[in-house]
Structures are given as structure tokens and as C-alpha cells.
Amino acid sequence: MRLYAQTPARRIRQVLADLSAAALIYAAVKLALAVHDAIERLADPGRKAESAGNSLSDGLADAGDAASKVPFVGGQLKKPLRSAAEAGTGLADAGRSLQDTVGHVATLTTVALIVIPVVFVLLLWLPLRLRWIRRSAVTQRLAADPGGADLLALRVLTGSQRELAALPTPPGGLADAWRRGDKQVIADLAAIGLRQAGLRA
Known part of the structure; x- marks a missing residue:
């Protein structure tokens, strides 16, 4: 099975077509990864919200534990601090949810930006290459x-x-x-x- 023509002009065209197909696929992958990174940066507010929520929740929970040790009113002081700590946990959860959503969007966009151009290039290039390989094999066999x-x-x-x-x-x-x-x-x-x-x- 011969992959490239023996005649120089056709072989050069085939090599150029193969290099062009490889370059287009490489460019599609690079672009998709760059877009992925750009979309992932949109998750920064979510990471900050998660970090702030966790810090707030931990700080208020510690304050609630400390307030509970105050004689006579410790139990009453602890309740609002615990409620505020739960609000901090909610903020952290919202930050995580934003990160998950952005991550899913980044992944789906990356897959689409890779698959669509690669399939398009393969549909244009691969059938022609396979047809030539098959035709050259048949012609060689016929000549022999x-x-x-x-x-x-x-x-x-x-x-x-x-x-x-x-x-x-x-x-x-x-x-x-x-x-x-x-x-x-x-x-x-x-x-x-x-x-x-x-x-x-």
C-alpha cells in the first residue's frame, strides 16, 4: 500500500494537503484550549466567593463557640452567629456552583471547538486520501x-x-x-x- 504518489507534482500536492490538514487540526485544538482558559477565568469570582464564604462561615462559627461560653447569655449570642455562619456557607456553595457551571460551559465549548473543525477537515481531506490510496493500489495491481x-x-x-x-x-x-x-x-x-x-x- 502506497501512501504518497511517485510523481513529484502529485506527491508535493499530497504532502501539502496532509500538512494543511494537520495544521488546521492543530490550530483548532490550540484555539479551543485558549477559549477554555478564557472561559475558566470567568470562574474567578466563584472561587473568591467560595473562599470568602468559607472564611466568613469559619470565623462566625468560632465566634459563636466563643460566645456560647459567656455566662447567662452565651446561648442567645450563639444563635445569630450560627445563622450568619450558615449564610457564609450558602455564599461558599454559590461560589462552588458558579465554578461548576463555568467548568461545564468551558468543557462543552472546548469539545465543540475541537470536534466540529476536526470532523470538517477529516470529511474534506480523508476520503480523498483514502480514495487515492485505494486507486493507486488497484492501478499497481492491474499493471502487474x-x-x-x-x-x-x-x-x-x-x-x-x-x-x-x-x-x-x-x-x-x-x-x-x-x-x-x-x-x-x-x-x-x-x-x-x-x-x-x-x-x-
Whole structure:
């Protein structure tokens, strides 16, 4: 199985197409990761809110514990401080929730920004590459088989006539020479068929 053509012009086009596809996929991944980082920065207020809420909750809980030791009124002082500590916990929970939401949005956006361009590039590039690989393998096998040169020559005769103008035209024309089994004409036509597939005779 041949991955690249033997003819220089087609091989250069294939290498450039492969490099372009790889570059586009790399650029899509880099862009997606940059967008992910930018979205993740939106979670900073959530981290600050969580930190502030935890600090407030811990501080008020400690104050409540200390106030409970005050004789006679300790129990009454502890209740509002405990309530305030729970409000601090709520603030911390809200901060965590914001971080989770931003994290989910960042992940989904990153996946979309990677998958959509990569699928688009693969749908444009991969079928053409696989088709050429399959076609070149079939053409090589055909050229190696007995009588394969005749079939390649026939394929060239029934295809585009542009390259046939360069061949010397025998009496009766190329088709007549092919029907007669003219070995030189068949070899020339088969070489064109191989060249069209990006292969050398």
C-alpha cells in the first residue's frame, strides 16, 4: 500500500494537503484550549466567593463557640452567629456552583471547538486520501497482472483525451492500434494511466 504518489507534482500536492490538514487540526485544538482558559477565568469570582464564604462561615462559627461560653447569655449570642455562619456557607456553595457551571460551559465549548473543525477537515481531506490510496493500489495491481497494461491503456483511451495529444498517432489512430495489440502504443497508454494515478511506469 502506497501512501504518497511517485510523481513529484502529485506527491508535493499530497504532502501539502496532509500538512494543511494537520495544521488546521492543530490550530483548532490550540484555539479551543485558549477559549477554555478564557472561559475558566470567568470562574474567578466563584472561587473568591467560595473562599470568602468559607472564611466568613469559619470565623462566625468560632465566634459563636466563643460566645456560647459567656455566662447567662452565651446561648442567645450563639444563635445569630450560627445563622450568619450558615449564610457564609450558602455564599461558599454559590461560589462552588458558579465554578461548576463555568467548568461545564468551558468543557462543552472546548469539545465543540475541537470536534466540529476536526470532523470538517477529516470529511474534506480523508476520503480523498483514502480514495487515492485505494486507486493507486488497484492501478499497481492491474499493471502487474497479465493483460493489465491493455486494461490501463483502454482506461486512458476512454478517459480524458488531453494527454493523448502528446503521443505519436499511428496509422488508423490510437484506438485502432490498441485493438491490433500494438505493444508500443499499449505501453505508452499504460504509462499515461500510471502517471494519471501518480505512479511511475
